[in-house]
Amino acid sequence: MLILARALELVILTTAALAQTAPADAEKQLWCGSAFVAAFSSPPPGVPSDQLALAQQYIDQGNAMIAAAGQLYLNAGFTEEQLTKTKADLVTEVTAAVGGQGGNAKYTFEDCKALMPNPPSDVPTANPSSESAPSDASSAPADASSSAAQ
Secondary structure: OOHHHHHHHHHHHHHHHHHOOOOHHHHHHHHHHHHHHHOOOOOOOOOOOOHHHHHHHHHHHHHHHHHHHHHHHOOOOOOHHHHHHHHHHHHHHHHHOOOOOOOOOOHHHHHHHHHOOOOOOOOOOOOOOOOOOOOHHHHHHHHHHHHHHO
């Protein structure tokens, strides 16, 4: 009986330890998916329809990355509540990074795009050094994503 109790205690402690740490690939996937959604969700008025369609591809794949990363977090022992809090905290960080508001991006645009199962093949012209909102509406989605890569 004592052995069973000790084994159960070890399982509980192991589960608690897992709940504190997410796999690095899950963190990266969650960050990148959140960055794509944040960067491409609010294009300025006047963006051509082909670029809006491309932006939607990034949003859709970003959402898929968030869902897949969420499952990795849950598999690692996070509770739904912990995952929800992690996502909420990340939104603030990612929004500052992709919006050029002084946030630091953890990963480059290219690093994040490499995680996509089906990356869009056509990327609008981007200025990789851009940190602020674009003045040219035609480059908005790419510039926003490039600042996520900084």
